[in-house]
Amino acid sequence: xxxxxxxxxxxxxxxxxxxxxxxxxxxxxxxxxxxxxxxxxxxxxxxxxxxxxxxxxxxxxxxxxxxxxxxxxxxxxxxxxxxxxxxxxxxxxxxxxxxxxxxxxxxxxxxxxxxxxxxxxxxxxxxxxxxxxxxxxxxxxxxxxxxxxxxxxxxxxxxxxxxxxxxxxxxxxxxxxxxxxxxxxxxxxxxxxxxxxxxxxxxxxxxxxxxxxxxxxxxxxxxxxxxxxxxxxxxxxxxxxxxxxxxxxxxxxxxxxxxxxxxxxxxxxxxxxxxxxxxxxxxxxxxxxxxxxxxxxxxxxxxxxxxxxxxxxxxxxxxxxxxxxxxxxxxxxxxxxxxxxxxxxxxxxxxxxxxxxxxxxxxxxxxxxxxxxxxxxxxxxxxxxxxxxxxxxxxxxxxxxxxxxxxxxxxxxxxxxxxxxxxxxxxxxxxxxxxxxxxxx
Numbered sequence: 001x002x003x004x005x006x007x008x009x010x011x012x013x014x015x016x017x018x019x020x021x022x023x024x025x026x027x028x029x030x031x032x033x034x035x036x037x038x039x040x041x042x043x044x045x046x047x048x049x050x051x052x053x054x055x056x057x058x059x060x061x062x063x064x065x066x067x068x069x070x071x072x073x074x075x076x077x078x079x080x081x082x083x084x085x086x087x088x089x090x091x092x093x094x095x096x097x098x099x100x101x102x103x104x105x106x107x108x109x110x111x112x113x114x115x116x117x118x119x120x121x122x123x124x125x126x127x128x129x130x131x132x133x134x135x136x137x138x139x140x141x142x143x144x145x146x147x148x149x150x151x152x153x154x155x156x157x158x159x160x161x162x163x164x165x166x167x168x169x170x171x172x173x174x175x176x177x178x179x180x181x182x183x184x185x186x187x188x189x190x191x192x193x194x195x196x197x198x199x200x201x202x203x204x205x206x207x208x209x210x211x212x213x214x215x216x217x218x219x220x221x222x223x224x225x226x227x228x229x230x231x232x233x234x235x236x237x238x239x240x241x242x243x244x245x246x247x248x249x250x251x252x253x254x255x256x257x258x259x260x261x262x263x264x265x266x267x268x269x270x271x272x273x274x275x276x277x278x279x280x281x282x283x284x285x286x287x288x289x290x291x292x293x294x295x296x297x298x299x300x301x302x303x304x305x306x307x308x309x310x311x312x313x314x315x316x317x318x319x320x321x322x323x324x325x326x327x328x329x330x331x332x333x334x335x336x337x338x339x340x341x342x343x344x345x346x347x348x349x350x351x352x353x354x355x356x357x358x359x360x361x362x363x364x365x366x367x368x369x370x371x372x373x374x375x376x377x378x379x380x381x382x383x384x385x386x387x388x389x390x391x392x393x394x395x396x397x398x399x400x401x402x403x404x405x406x407x408x409x410x411x412x413x414x415x416x417x418x419x420x421x422x423x424x425x426x427x428x429x430x431x432x433x434x435x436x437x438x439x440x441x
Contacts, residue, residue: 002030009136011128015039015087015116017361020097021170024106027142028177033135034142035234036107037128038098040116041208042086044201051207052080053089055362058337062345065310086116090201092361095208096163097170102217103154104174105145105233109242113212131234140234146178149229153239155187156227157220159194159265161211162203162283164361165369168267172439184277184439188269188397195260196283197223198253202364203284204261206253214253218246223254270392272400273408274380275371276437278354282394284364290395292352292366294319296388300418305339309346316350319390323381324418325357326374327433331426335360340367352392354399356381358438366392368399372437376417376430383411 002010009032012023020038027034044051060077063069087094098112108127114120151171158167172182197220200206211220221228221243231239248254255261261283268282282290294317299305305322308314320343327333336353337360343351344365352366356374359367375382380401384390389402401408422430 002026002032007032009033009132011132012036013039015094015098017093017097017166020094020101021174024101024104024146024174025177027106028146028174031141031143033132033140034106035128035132035135036101037125038101038107038111040086040111040114040118040121041095042083042089043115043117043209044089044207045080045083047080051089051201051205053083053201054081055088055090055092055202056081058341058362059345061306061338062309062342065306065342066346068347084117088362089207089209090362091161091163091198091208092202093164093166094361096158096167096361099161099163099217100154100158100167100171103157103221103239104150105231105235105239106142107234109218109233109235110216113208113216115209115212135234143178145232145234146174147231148180150231150239151175151180151182152186152190153228153231155190156194156224157217159187159191159267160196160220160224161198162196162200162266162281165267165279165281165359165363166361168279168370169358169438176440184269184279187267191265191267194224194227194265195257196262196265197255197257197260199261202362203266203281210250210253214250215246215248218242219248219254220246222246222248223257268394268397270368270394270397270399272398273403273405274354274384274390274399274401277370277372278368278399279370280366280368280394281359281363285366285394286349289350289352289366292319292350292392293389294350294352296321296384296386296390296401298323298384298386300324302336302339306342309342314343314348314351316348318351319392320351320353321381321384321390322353322355322357323375323384325355326376327438328430329356329374329376329417331422331430331433333358333438336367336369337362340365352390354381354390368392370438374438375415377435377437378412378415380408380412382415383408385411
């Protein structure tokens with residue numbers, strides 16, 4: 001549409017999970033002057049001193065399946081969880097991508113954390129309109145803003161805040177449109193040297209409104225100012241200048257480097273005989289589950305896993321395995337929020353989950369996703385059977401099944417791909433990802 005109408009520049013108006021990275025990809029691909037206006041987070045309902053919000057509904061599914069709550073009781077909670085305008089209250093994928101947009105320099109300062117219902121959001125929309133005209137006149141294009149340094153800064157802030165694992169999918173895809181190669185190992189490298197300064201829903205109790213009140217993204221940048229690399233922004237200011245002027249108003253919402261919630265960042269990349277790489281939000285895992293060994297329970301659909309919860313066929317210590325959920329296998333790499341939150345909602349404390357699908361930013365606990373290679377492409381996760389012992393070691397970045405390479409290879413020879421009725425579009429999508437990983441490589 002931008003090209004067919006010969007536009008000189010454009011404003012992307014967005015707020016949710018896939019729209020924001022899609023627009024950033026478009027900005028890189030078109031390389032015409034552009035600015036992104038993110039719509040802002042919603043405000044949680046505070047009822048009896050507790051923050052209530054829509055994502056709680058996924059955990060309630062698990063409570064109902066486990067017999068801990070009736071369907072009637074669940075229905076009564078629906079009005080409580082309805083918050084109003086904006087992206088979900090915590091640092092889920094939507095708000096993670098808004099934060100990344102601001103740190104990349106593609107939105108106005110303050111845009112990521114300003115609430116959707118805040119009158120300031122309307123002013124940000126007006127200022128974005130003014131700024132795009134200035135960007136067009138100065139011929140400032142995304143390739144000059146979304147630099148390699150900008151992507152490294154975005155990853156660092158994401159690690160410091162504990163954002164969604166989906167950033168590991170979206171950031172490399174956006175970077176590729178800008179001619180920059182971001183490898184998954186870079187996330188782990190930056191995470192190891194970046195303390196986790198925020199504890200935001202779902203990993204903690206603070207919401208995005210608290211981050212905004214504490215000084216927003218400029219305040220987070222200020223904490224990290226000695227680690228931030230120089231890069232321009234659509235504001236006309238370098239990101240270092242924005243970091244230098246940032247002010248932290250609440251030291252508990254955005255902690256100091258010395259008083260961090262965790263010594264390392266939000267995401268870890270695990271490797272082993274199951275995976276060339278698997279992604280986990282390590283700051284949302286309880287200490288006692290940082291290292292875990294348990295028998296596999298293999299499920300090929302979300303429904304099968306939910307039925308197993310209802311039938312009490314999953315025991316504490318088990319590792320639920322969901323293969324054939326990747327880009328080619330599903331196809332489409334569906335979100336695994338329902339299984340992960342159902343396990344949590346059902347009250348399990350020591351059940352892990354691994355999948356070649358992806359997770360919502362709402363996922364907490366010992367859940368490893370994005371496993372490569374995926375089962376459809378003869379990845380080892382497709383060889384796992386019920387009872388196989390799986391070892392998860394987050395501190396040492398290990399993910400293994402107690403099988404020899406020969407045993408894995410023999411099983412893969414006889415592996416049967418689940419039959420799924422596909423539309424022509426999904427068949428085309430599957431063909432695109434047959435033989436490559438979820439990062440398009």
